[in-house]
Amino acid sequence: KQEVTQIPAALSVPEGENLVLNCSFTDSAIYNLQWFRQDPGKGLTSLLLIQSSQREQTSGRLNASLDKSSGRSTLYIAASQPGDSATYLCAVRSGGSNYKLTFGKGTLLTVNP
């Protein structure tokens, strides 16, 4: 059974700092990995999707990497801003369960002005 773990559970940083969020998964037979952002009381917004054959994806100040063999992904946020404050969720689509995303519990990020 696929399990996804996100560390840390919460992170507070000053504005302008570069930061890394971590995601690990137990079954390396994944189809893809997706990072989402969730604002309080809102739905999930997709940030980046990495196919199993890819090593990284970039969008603006966000960079996500994937090391499938070690079961790890990182989300790098450059020059953080107060507007980046949210919960960040990692989810994997496993090769053995083609229709299911397995989610981590998220990292609550607070960027202080």
Place this chain on the structure above:
Amino acid sequence: NAGVTQTPKFQVLKTGQSMTLQCAQDMNHEYMSWYRQDPGMGLRLIHYSVGAGITDQGEVPNGYNVSRSTTEDFPLRLLSAAPSQTSVYFCASRPLAGGRDTQYFGPGTRLTVL
């Protein structure tokens, strides 16, 4: 293009009542799914559908029914609400083929069962 819409946004039920959570998408996505989000548990898959007339169970299906009569709509029915079903419910959709399958989520329905 409204994306994925859900109604209602908030609902309070008494134990034993039934209700239907509505979900609709206008992106012609074959795949639709329902998740529930609980504190400390993350998001868990309830039911999913890969097209009209085809549904299947996720990891926490008990107490819920679904049907898919059209590509656009995927309602979730609570047959006899229980306090354990207090949660935030999210509907999601994505294309079935192609592989570059970003999931699109609705804004959620916050359900309280008393």
